[in-house]
Amino acid sequence: MKTISIIGGTGNQGKGLALRLGAAGYPIVLGSRSSEKAIKVANEIKEQHGNINIEGVDNGTAAERGDVVILTIPFKSQNDILDPLKEKLSGKIVVDTTVALIPGKPPTTENVPEGSAAEKLQVILGSDVKVVSAFHTISAHMLEDMEKELKGDTLVAGDDAPAKEVVIELANKIGLRGLNAGPLKVSSTLERITALVIGMNIRYKKKSIGVDFTNV
């Protein structure tokens, strides 16, 4: 099975994806700026779910080792974290979960000149990296609660069709239904939907509102 690296993997969304993908049988390489922190979180994940093949490393090692590299980093850290990793990511599938969120009631998204966080990422990483945008609206709360089966749709956008298929398969393997949302520029819509869903969680006092597509 493909090795999945998660860069910035020690936050809630990174941990949640590590848990779910690891439990589905993928070897996980969890990256953080500090390898100590990554090791600590990897151990926590192993304690929570013994049957996971996971290792904590620094982000650079994670970029090198993953067949697929998932980014769960803040939008404002894109440049800082990724500039040193560009060469290591060359040719790989990089999955962006980032939303350029402006907190508020309701939260909104920044006007990113490139169109969306994922399109900005493509510019930072260059055209030989296969950027795929996915997993935005799947809340960390849902990912981390391993007592509950994960379900729901996740929209997947990208310009490289085979890379998009790989990410759709990852989604399907953890119980979600990956749906092809179109080219990478559609990510601007996916990212806005995330802000919408966060706003609805606040308004309806919920934690895990999701978006499903019917009659597909």
Place this chain on the structure above:
Amino acid sequence: MKTISIIGGTGNQGKGLALRLGAAGYPIVLGSRSSEKAIKVANEIKEQHGNINIEGVDNGTAAERGDVVILTIPFKSQNDILDPLKEKLSGKIVVDTTVALIPGKPPTTENVPEGSAAEKLQVILGSDVKVVSAFHTISAHMLEDMEKELKGDTLVAGDDAPAKEVVIELANKIGLRGLNAGPLKVSSTLERITALVIGMNIRYKKKSIGVDFTNV
């Protein structure tokens, strides 16, 4: 029950909403630029579903008579159709279903300087009109097929909370679940979701993909 006017009501979405709201018991006033055409379509609707209280009139009369006025007009006709109706709409709830769609594969939305079609409408009509944005992703195909029960969610955005409640009730009365999506500016997200759903219908060769919110 509140009288519902539909301006530009002779297109597929207008007819579909007239059918569903009429069948739910609301008196319907169907407006068109030409009252002859409105009368013809109103008669067709009566033939399709005998139990509907519906009348065809010109758009000006429809604007005057409706307690709630639904717009199913093309984005590019907003100014032409609505400038003459401004006074008649003063103080009323006006429901905008418009998307500034750019056809294509995938379809996208225009960058409307006001933020969205609904926000542009609010500027055109002035601040004493209660603009509510809704019913975007409910396909005409689903609305018109009266053999099938309508179901699914419709997101409702607006700055006037009581007006938004009225529109949520309209949605609920025809079998949908109206959800409060937030202030009117969220309409930019709702309108983009429509383009996304149209693109998914093309990609998956479907006609009536819908968007549902889970765990609300």
